[in-house]
Amino acid sequence: MSDLKVLSVVSEIYPLVKTGGLADVAGALPAALAPHGVDMRTVLPGYPAVMAVLESAEPVYYFDHLFGGPGRLLAARAAGLDLFVIDAPHLYDRPGGPYVAPDGEDWDDNAQRFAALGAVASGIGLGLVPAFVPDVVQAHDWQAGLAPAYLHYSGSRRPGTVATVHNIAFQGKFPAMLAPAFGFPPEAMSIHGIEYYGTLGYLKAALKLSDRITTVSPTYADEILQPDGGMGLEGLLNDRSHVVHGILNGLDDAAWNPADDGLIAAPFDLKRIKARDTNKAALQAAFGLDPNPDTLVFGVVSRLSWQKGLDLLADSLGTLLDLGAQLALLGSGDPDLALRFAGAAATHPGRIGVRLTYDEPIAHLIQAGADALIVPSRFEPCGLTQLSALRYGALPVVARVGGLADTVIDVNEVARTAGVGNGVQFSPVTAPALQLALKRTHRLWQDQKLWKKLQRNAMTTDVSWDRAARDYAALFRDLVAERGA
Numbered sequence: 001m002s003d004l005k006v007l008s009v010v011s012e013i014y015p016l017v018k019t020g021g022l023a024d025v026a027g028a029l030p031a032a033l034a035p036h037g038v039d040m041r042t043v044l045p046g047y048p049a050v051m052a053v054l055e056s057a058e059p060v061y062y063f064d065h066l067f068g069g070p071g072r073l074l075a076a077r078a079a080g081l082d083l084f085v086i087d088a089p090h091l092y093d094r095p096g097g098p099y100v101a102p103d104g105e106d107w108d109d110n111a112q113r114f115a116a117l118g119a120v121a122s123g124i125g126l127g128l129v130p131a132f133v134p135d136v137v138q139a140h141d142w143q144a145g146l147a148p149a150y151l152h153y154s155g156s157r158r159p160g161t162v163a164t165v166h167n168i169a170f171q172g173k174f175p176a177m178l179a180p181a182f183g184f185p186p187e188a189m190s191i192h193g194i195e196y197y198g199t200l201g202y203l204k205a206a207l208k209l210s211d212r213i214t215t216v217s218p219t220y221a222d223e224i225l226q227p228d229g230g231m232g233l234e235g236l237l238n239d240r241s242h243v244v245h246g247i248l249n250g251l252d253d254a255a256w257n258p259a260d261d262g263l264i265a266a267p268f269d270l271k272r273i274k275a276r277d278t279n280k281a282a283l284q285a286a287f288g289l290d291p292n293p294d295t296l297v298f299g300v301v302s303r304l305s306w307q308k309g310l311d312l313l314a315d316s317l318g319t320l321l322d323l324g325a326q327l328a329l330l331g332s333g334d335p336d337l338a339l340r341f342a343g344a345a346a347t348h349p350g351r352i353g354v355r356l357t358y359d360e361p362i363a364h365l366i367q368a369g370a371d372a373l374i375v376p377s378r379f380e381p382c383g384l385t386q387l388s389a390l391r392y393g394a395l396p397v398v399a400r401v402g403g404l405a406d407t408v409i410d411v412n413e414v415a416r417t418a419g420v421g422n423g424v425q426f427s428p429v430t431a432p433a434l435q436l437a438l439k440r441t442h443r444l445w446q447d448q449k450l451w452k453k454l455q456r457n458a459m460t461t462d463v464s465w466d467r468a469a470r471d472y473a474a475l476f477r478d479l480v481a482e483r484g485a
């Protein structure tokens, strides 16, 4: 089987630069796909954090004018990843995050910054780097959305294109008047092209003009076809539903392996499950919680945003406290929500502990030490924290949406009899339903024999990339065969 060359186009990649699950997936896919005969390389912007860690970098192309200044394309390696890095200081060399300035506001040239990503990716797709001419270009989320559009309008023989949706809430809408300067022909600015409700729509462009659309769980693939889930794109997606596929994310088992995790207090596996107690004690200490081993400790690792539903948890803290449970919450984002949790921690020291920041080691400690992980998302394309929770034996308590519905088996009566439950689901996504789920989790916890069985089920759930990698490889091959035919 000859190797298939796939160019992954993405705005963040673990472990170089990460704001969320997109980076985790982009970082894990190349290694997961290699055994399936897919040679995946990734093109991304040369932010300072990326430029600083390149282990080797060779210029392979020079741009005189790349959206406002000169730039270079580097073929580079870092952290075991094969990369094409866009070294364009006028676009990317600045402090702050990939999308926002240090003041938390979006960069005002994000249209140019990510049009450049799309344009360069399209260039590679058309043969800019003779040593790597991809058969398929995979564009992740809106930031990469113009790559398939540039390829579509290139008028040249082009590789197959796949748009992968990690979160349809972020659509990348910019002023329509930019399109001509960005090199799009007049006919592109229509409902059949990149125009989206009077704007230049990056995600819309990708969904309209790619050969295939994937999203990160089968249930989310269904949800985005519906008005609530599609967030304005459901009409387009329904027209193209024959090319929409849901492929469930896996977990990077090198980054998340409880038996070999240097970030937790005591590594463990099913045979050494007692060591979890050490992690629980370390977690309680780290969050200033009372050092009581017999208390049910709930954990949260999340961005604080409307999507993640943590306001519902803030509304349910009374229930959690009435149950005698504790909460260790790690989260960053929405300042109002952060304030609410900070207030609760101040009012209930020893019972509620919060870290309102982004902290990888603490995220690992929560997964290793909490008894249960709460994920009350209003929508969740896949969700990775419940996958780590399963692997680390923290029972996931999740809203029955998207990938949460696809990965957690609710411990209902039938699941219990069949011995297959690995967590708790609730629906609808409301505070009262979450409160019932917290109570149900507490009842399960009181039966420690049952709890141990559930923990075993969780830790033996297959959360690996194997299945997904096979599915992506098959999709890429199918697409190449179709285009070659």
Ligand SMILES: Nc1ncnc2c1ncn2[C@@H]1O[C@H](COP(=O)(O)OP(=O)(O)O[C@H]2O[C@H](CO)[C@@H](O)[C@H](O)[C@H]2O)[C@@H](O)[C@H]1O
Residues within 6 Å of the ligand: 019, 020, 021, 022, 024, 025, 166, 167, 216, 249, 301, 302, 303, 330, 331, 332, 357, 358, 359, 360, 363, 380, 381, 382, 383, 384, 385, 386, 403
């Ligand atoms: N404060 C904090 N400190 C440290 N680490 C933190 C943290 N907050 C979050 N994280 C980490 O960030 C990642 C979050 O990934 P998720 O997939 O759960 O959500 P996200 O919404 O970012 O991703 C989007 O893309 C992914 C990938 O497809 C989909 O799974 C998901 O549903 C979709 O919303 C996890 O690795 C988690 O451990």
